[in-house]
Amino acid sequence: MAETFGNSKLKVASLFCGCGGMDLGIQGGFNFLNKHYAELPFEVVYAVDNDAYATKIYNDNFSHKCETKDVREIVADEVPDHDILLGGFPCQSFSISAQNPPRLGYKDERGQLFFEMVRVLKEKQPRFFIAENVKGLLSANKRKAFPLIIKEFEKAGYHIHYKLLNASEFGVPQKRERVFIMGFRDFVDYFNFKFPLPNTLDSSKIVLKQVVDKKADKDEKWFFSQRAVDGMLRVREKMNKGRVQDLNEPCNTITSHLAKVSLNGTDPVLMVGERYRRFTPREAACIQSFPLSFKLDSVSDNRKYRAIGNAVPPVLMWNVVNALVNSCFEETIKQAILNEFQEIL
Ligand SMILES: C[S@@+](CC[C@H](N)C(=O)[O-])C[C@H]1O[C@@H](n2cnc3c(N)ncnc32)[C@H](O)[C@@H]1O
Structure with missing residues (x-):
């Protein structure tokens, strides 16, 4: 001791x-x-x-x-x-x-x-x-x-x-x-x-839109391809609502396999207009309440997630x-x- x-x-x-x-x-x-x-x-x-x-x-x-x-x-x-x-x-x-x-x-x-x-x-x-x-x-x-x-x-x-x-x-x-x-x-x-x-509690909860990076909406890199969307739609008609996150609520639990998130899985994703996108590693860190000053950049995105x-x-x-x-x-x-x-x- x-x-x-x-x-x-x-x-x-x-x-x-x-x-x-x-x-x-x-x-x-x-x-x-x-x-x-x-x-x-x-x-x-x-x-x-x-x-x-x-x-x-x-x-x-x-x-x-x-x-x-x-x-x-x-x-x-x-x-x-x-x-x-x-x-x-x-x-x-x-x-x-x-x-x-x-x-x-x-x-x-x-x-x-x-x-x-x-x-x-x-x-x-x-x-x-x-x-x-x-x-x-x-x-x-x-x-x-x-x-x-x-x-x-x-x-x-x-x-x-x-x-x-x-x-x-x-x-x-x-x-x-x-x-x-x-x-x-x-x-x-x-x-x-x-x-x-x-x-x-309730109305004082921190919600997803407070940590979503609007700049990522403009970067093709984070969006699922049309092929992935078509593949998901072949299995079911509509995206399971649980996976597309409501920006006015706290996010569903994020996991360590966010790098491999697929539209057929259970991990949370974002809907931007008519398109689906994954979270950036920095958004994932914010969803986990890491400060913006927390350094992530010395490893690949997969390792960060x-x-x-x-x-x-x-x-x-x-x-x-x-x-x-x-x-x-x-x-x-x-x-x-x-x-x-x-x-x-
Ligand atoms: C749930 S995570 C811990 C998260 C950490 N406490 C935090 O707050 O960031 C479990 C960790 O155990 C590590 N781990 C798994 N097996 C281990 C082992 N045999 N020896 C050391 N670390 C191990 C994993 O690499 C992983 O980082």
């Missing part, structure tokens, strides 16, 4: 960091759509992902650097002491869209990667952890996978809260639903913690971590302010 309190920042280790959605959210100090998300009292001291393109994007955006590595190769000794462990462990095997091949959940090798988080928790015993995954985790393996995962986290010495959160209720222009699992080593933290309440589609929306993560700070550090913050006053007097 690092046990840093008071004025110094709490240390974060991040497994499966991807391009850094969770990491940006926990550190804060960024703008999204004219709103400032304040710096939070956390600094990432260790980050790992095995996708070299995602880590390239990560390293272009953070002053600390992440390693390109398989988490199964991590030796606990190399992980610095930290106060909070993050892990958006791979979700493909739990996802409801993963029917072909069928959802194998924890029986799939990728579905077992959460054990790597459990292994680091057992050895390092940080004060908190935050895991994130798809909604399908709750129902995978005939509802057996989720209790098993929770039990493993409990066996590592943690009290658990979990909740399904919808990003669109927290200032993100996307109806992305994700399960957050919060682990607390100390019962008092577990007792004090409250998940954030939705803060953007993949890393961005996999990410936890930074604004959603910021809300969760801000709630953690408010629930579990109120006393520490009050004490730090008091100490500063006493020093002045």
